[in-house]
Amino acid sequence: MKISQILLMFLLILSTGCKENTGNATEQNNVNATPEVLEDHVKNEIYGSLSKRYSKNVIEQLYGEALEKDKKLKLLDKKMRHIISDSLDQKIESYRVYNDVNREYWNSAKNYAKTINDSLVKKSVIEIFDQLEKQYDKRVSAHEEKMDEIDEKILELNTQKTLMKLFITAPMIENYQKNELPDIGELESLIEDYKEIIEETKDYTTFKK
Numbered sequence: 001m002k003i004s005q006i007l008l009m010f011l012l013i014l015s016t017g018c019k020e021n022t023g024n025a026t027e028q029n030n031v032n033a034t035p036e037v038l039e040d041h042v043k044n045e046i047y048g049s050l051s052k053r054y055s056k057n058v059i060e061q062l063y064g065e066a067l068e069k070d071k072k073l074k075l076l077d078k079k080m081r082h083i084i085s086d087s088l089d090q091k092i093e094s095y096r097v098y099n100d101v102n103r104e105y106w107n108s109a110k111n112y113a114k115t116i117n118d119s120l121v122k123k124s125v126i127e128i129f130d131q132l133e134k135q136y137d138k139r140v141s142a143h144e145e146k147m148d149e150i151d152e153k154i155l156e157l158n159t160q161k162t163l164m165k166l167f168i169t170a171p172m173i174e175n176y177q178k179n180e181l182p183d184i185g186e187l188e189s190l191i192e193d194y195k196e197i198i199e200e201t202k203d204y205t206t207f208k209k
Contacts, residue, residue, distance in 0.1 A: 037064070
């Protein structure tokens with residue numbers, strides 16, 4: 001399934017999720033509860049400090065809370081971090097070292113060949129080592145294909161993890177939006193205060209005839 005199709009399905013689920021009522025009341029309350037990492041907002045902390053705290057890390061904060069509350073998700077996250085580390089540090093490293101040694105040899109061999117004074121001998125030696133390098137490339141072609149495939153899988157897994165974080169945290173921030181929307185009355189009251197003061201200033205900003 002293409003990522004665009006996954007995103008479309010997610011948006012449909014998200015838009016209709018609030019209409020569904022499944023499970024008992026306690027479970028439903030937990031599902032719809034404000035995320036704990038955002039409860040500081042409910043406690044009326046100063047917005048400036050909240051903005052500084054959450055402006056860059058709110059998704060990671062929410063995802064971290066989801067990990068702590070979902071053992072299956074936490075295990076999956078651990079597996080993802082392990083396979084990336086394992087791929088880079090262990091299973092790939094032996095071939096990378098092997099390939100680096102060989103590449104260094106071919107480069108050195110060509111540089112040595114270039115120091116030969118006899119031009120005909122030099123040309124022949126360079127051609128021989130070019131052929132030897134091509135034979136090596138053929139020998140490791142299957143390994144190179146697997147390395148390319150691993151690189152693709154690493155990118156694919158990173159994409160999936162990003163999608164997971166977005167899909168998991170979207171309902172959490174939606175709960176925050178629904179549960180913690182401030183009373184509009186405060187804003188309306190402030191507007192009225194401004195209107196009143198503005199009217200009072202007009203006594204001093206109008207030319208009297």
